[in-house]
Amino acid sequence: MPFTIEDIQQLISAEESDSLEFKETTGQLTRGMETGCAFLNSEGGGYLLFGVTDKGIIRGQEVTDSTRRDIATAIRKFEPAYTPHIQYVSLPSSSRQVIVIHFIDQLGRKPYLFDGKPYRRIESCTSVMPQPLYHDLLQRRIPRPDWSAQIVDNATIDDLDPLAIRKARELYASKHKEKAQEAESWDDMTFLNKAKITVKGKITHAAIVLLGKEESGALLSPAVAQIRWILKDSQGNERDYEIRGCPFILNAEAIFKKIRNLKYRYINPEFRTLFPEEVDTYEPYVIREALNNAIAHQDYTLGGQINVVEYEDKLVFSNKGSFIPQSISNVLENDAPEEVYRNAFLARAMVDLRMVDTIGSGIRKMFNFQRQRLFPLPDYNLQNNHVQVTIIGKIINMEYANILANHKNLTLMEVEALNRVQLGHPVSDKEIAWLRKKRLIEGRKPNLLIAKHVAQQLNQKTDYSNNKGFEDSYYCDLILKALAEHHSLSKQEITKLLWKKLPDILNEDQKRSKIGNLLTKLRKQDKIVNRSRGIHSEWYLKE
Structure with missing residues (x-):
C-alpha cells in the first residue's frame, strides 16, 4: 500500500527503535543500508527513512536520477540477493521527498550480509553481528518447500490436457533419444512418472502448470498460472492483448507466435558491402528462453501473471519472485548450473522436456546470441521481488556493438558491464576498477563515459565530445x-x-x-x- 505523508508522521511519532531508523539524507546511505541488513536479520524487519532527522523532524531531500542509482548500487551489495520495497513520498508544496525503505525477510534466508558483513540491531543501535550468532543463524536457515512439487488434492490425470501430454511425449523423446522407443510402450501415467512430472501417480502443481486443462488452473488457487501478452505502439499505448492459462507447454508456444518477429536490415561495416544484412528482429531461442525462464522461476504463490510486453523494437518479459542467482554477474561469471531453484521440480521437468536449458547456460546463450547479432545485451532489472528482462531487437550503435562483439580480449562480463555504462545503468566500484584498468571508461561516478580512445575506434567521437563537454x-x-x-x-x-x-x-x-x-x-x-x-x-x- 502506498505511503502518504500522514503515514510517515504516524510512523515517526515513535523514536528510533529496533525496527525504525532515520537518516537525514542519502549521504548516510552506507550506514542506512547496514541498518537495513540488521532489520533483515531480525524477526520482524524494519523501516529505514531518508529525509528525517534523528530527532524525528521531516525535512525530505531532493531525489535525482543519481540518488536512485546510488540506492540501486547499494542494494546490489546484499547477500543473499534482496530487493526491499522502496517508496518516494513527496512533501506538500515541495520538490523534496522522504524515501521509505521496508526491509523484512519473508523467505527465511537470514543471515544477510551487506558489503560482506552481517549486522544486527539492538534497540536503536546497529553493529556487526558476532560470529557465533552468525553461524547459529546460518545453521537455522529455513529450507523453503518446493511449491511446484506439492501434490494437488483430489486432482487426477483427467485434469490434464491430452494434447499437452502428447506434446510432452514428443519433447521427451527428442531429449532422451535412447529411451524414445521404450517410451512408446508406456501408458500416460507411466510416462508422467518417468518424466518426473507426477509423483507415484499423484498430480503435482508442476503437472497442472505444464499440462493442465484450461479449467484446471483453478486447482492451483490462490496461486495463479497465466501468461499475458501485450502489444504497445511507439507511444506506449496498448493496441492488443491476450491472456493464456494452462497448459503452458502449449500456450507458451501460442504466446511465442503472437510476437511479430519481422526482418531487420542493416549495413554491417565489418564486411564492407553496400548490401544490407537481413536477420530476424529477435533470435527465436532468446524469446523462448526468456519466456520459459519466467515460467520456470515465477513465484506462483504471489498471485501475479507472467507478462510479455511487445514494443516496436523491444520485448519486455517479467515474472514475480526474486532472482535466485542473486545477480547477472553471478550467472556470467560462474559458467555452471545454479544449485538452487525456486521451483526445482518444475525446472527439472522443463529441462527434460527441452523447454529450457539449465539456468546458467541458458542465460549465457541469450547474452551470446545478442552479442553475435551486434544487438544490446539482455537488460535485467531485479527489484521489488520481481525479475524483468528487456530484449532489444535492433542495433543502438553499429560500430560500437560490432567492435565489442569481435574484441577478443573482452570477456562477456566486461562487455555486459561496458554495456551498462553505455546505457547509463549502475556499475559497481569493482567493475569500474577493472574497466578503468583496461582503459575502457573515464569520468567520475555516476557520470562515466566510454573512454576517448575507444570512442575514436568506434566512430563515436562526436558522442564522446558531447558527453565530456569543454574545459x-x-x-x-x-x-x-x-x-x-x-x-x-x-x-x-x-x-x-x-x-x-x-x-x-x-x-x-x-x-x-x-x-x-x-x-x-x-x-x-x-x-x-x-x-x-x-x-x-x-x-x-x-x-
Whole structure:
C-alpha cells in the first residue's frame, strides 16, 4: 500500500527503535543500508527513512536520477540477493521527498550480509553481528518447500490436457533419444512418472502448470498460472492483448507466435558491402528462453501473471519472485548450473522436456546470441521481488556493438558491464576498477563515459565530445565575452547561453549546479560581480 505523508508522521511519532531508523539524507546511505541488513536479520524487519532527522523532524531531500542509482548500487551489495520495497513520498508544496525503505525477510534466508558483513540491531543501535550468532543463524536457515512439487488434492490425470501430454511425449523423446522407443510402450501415467512430472501417480502443481486443462488452473488457487501478452505502439499505448492459462507447454508456444518477429536490415561495416544484412528482429531461442525462464522461476504463490510486453523494437518479459542467482554477474561469471531453484521440480521437468536449458547456460546463450547479432545485451532489472528482462531487437550503435562483439580480449562480463555504462545503468566500484584498468571508461561516478580512445575506434567521437563537454575556461570565456557585449546578464540568460553547450551526460540538476559553480569561480577571481540574488540576479564585469 502506498505511503502518504500522514503515514510517515504516524510512523515517526515513535523514536528510533529496533525496527525504525532515520537518516537525514542519502549521504548516510552506507550506514542506512547496514541498518537495513540488521532489520533483515531480525524477526520482524524494519523501516529505514531518508529525509528525517534523528530527532524525528521531516525535512525530505531532493531525489535525482543519481540518488536512485546510488540506492540501486547499494542494494546490489546484499547477500543473499534482496530487493526491499522502496517508496518516494513527496512533501506538500515541495520538490523534496522522504524515501521509505521496508526491509523484512519473508523467505527465511537470514543471515544477510551487506558489503560482506552481517549486522544486527539492538534497540536503536546497529553493529556487526558476532560470529557465533552468525553461524547459529546460518545453521537455522529455513529450507523453503518446493511449491511446484506439492501434490494437488483430489486432482487426477483427467485434469490434464491430452494434447499437452502428447506434446510432452514428443519433447521427451527428442531429449532422451535412447529411451524414445521404450517410451512408446508406456501408458500416460507411466510416462508422467518417468518424466518426473507426477509423483507415484499423484498430480503435482508442476503437472497442472505444464499440462493442465484450461479449467484446471483453478486447482492451483490462490496461486495463479497465466501468461499475458501485450502489444504497445511507439507511444506506449496498448493496441492488443491476450491472456493464456494452462497448459503452458502449449500456450507458451501460442504466446511465442503472437510476437511479430519481422526482418531487420542493416549495413554491417565489418564486411564492407553496400548490401544490407537481413536477420530476424529477435533470435527465436532468446524469446523462448526468456519466456520459459519466467515460467520456470515465477513465484506462483504471489498471485501475479507472467507478462510479455511487445514494443516496436523491444520485448519486455517479467515474472514475480526474486532472482535466485542473486545477480547477472553471478550467472556470467560462474559458467555452471545454479544449485538452487525456486521451483526445482518444475525446472527439472522443463529441462527434460527441452523447454529450457539449465539456468546458467541458458542465460549465457541469450547474452551470446545478442552479442553475435551486434544487438544490446539482455537488460535485467531485479527489484521489488520481481525479475524483468528487456530484449532489444535492433542495433543502438553499429560500430560500437560490432567492435565489442569481435574484441577478443573482452570477456562477456566486461562487455555486459561496458554495456551498462553505455546505457547509463549502475556499475559497481569493482567493475569500474577493472574497466578503468583496461582503459575502457573515464569520468567520475555516476557520470562515466566510454573512454576517448575507444570512442575514436568506434566512430563515436562526436558522442564522446558531447558527453565530456569543454574545459571550464571555455565556458568562463563565453560568460565574460557575453557580459562585455551586453553589459549585464541575468542568471536565466547565462543559463540559456551555456545550457546546450554543457555535457549531454549531465542531468538538469547537474547542469544548473555546473553553471552556479562557474559563476562562483569567476566571482572569486574578481572578474564578475552579482548585484542581486536568485534566478533574476544581474551579473556584471567587475570594473
